[in-house]
Amino acid sequence: DIQMTQSPSSVSASVGDRVTITCRASQDISSSLAWYQQKPGTAPKLLISSTSRLQSSVPSRFSGSGSGADFTLTINSLQPEDFATYYCQQGNSFPVTFGGGTKVEI
Amino acid sequence: QVQLQESGPGLVRPSETLSLTCTVSGGSISPYYWSWIRQPPGKGLEWIGLIYYTGTTNSNPSLKSRVTISVDKSKSQFSLSLSSVTAADTAVYYCTGPHTGVFLNWGRGTLVTVSS
Numbered sequence: 001d002i003q004m005t006q007s008p009s010s011v012s013a014s015v016g017d018r019v020t021i022t023c024r025a026s027q028d029i030s031s032s033l034a035w036y037q038q039k040p041g042t043a044p045k046l047l048i049s050s051t052s053r054l055q056s057s058v059p060s061r062f063s064g065s066g067s068g069a070d071f072t073l074t075i076n077s078l079q080p081e082d083f084a085t086y087y088c089q090q091g092n093s094f095p096v097t098f099g100g101g102t103k104v105e106i
Numbered sequence: 107q108v109q110l111q112e113s114g115p116g117l118v119r120p121s122e123t124l125s126l127t128c129t130v131s132g133g134s135i136s137p138y139y140w141s142w143i144r145q146p147p148g149k150g151l152e153w154i155g156l157i158y159y160t161g162t163t164n165s166n167p168s169l170k171s172r173v174t175i176s177v178d179k180s181k182s183q184f185s186l187s188l189s190s191v192t193a194a195d196t197a198v199y200y201c202t203g204p205h206t207g208v209f210l211n212w213g214r215g216t217l218v219t220v221s222s
Contacts, residue, residue: 034208043212091207095166096153
């Protein structure tokens, strides 16, 4: 199985801050990396697919980058609605695996 | 837009079989893949497995021997059975799809508690 390691596990930030979350795969996954946002009591929401492809309706302050085994989710100018938990996910091979999550909190 | 809705018992006794159904609306179940994902309370996401509309399946090796996923195209439904459950199987179970390597559409999730 491909292990996905996210860091940090939590981050304290303020409105307007820039937040960077990293995700490292245990092997090369090409660009098959997605990011999800999850708020308490709700299902995860797909933000970014294929490393950097922003889903429609997702604000442009979210961006993704990386390749191979190292990936980054950046949130520019953090907004109140961005406080949530973020997960990375690899779709390069089965079984599909997720990172452990990064909680963005005040 | 495709909508998904999980249904099934919220309480299952240890050693019994957990059974859930996902109903797909707003789109066709064919010719796509559909997945089940679970999330224990306060923990991360675990992919359980997927099914193609033809019935072909792929499951997480960590659960493979206990997982059965099936599809009923006539009802636009796919189902999950997880046998020999323990407290460790207590989780919110989500159905998702169509699966294209990522998970765009999710059901609301259903909490299944394993307890006597």
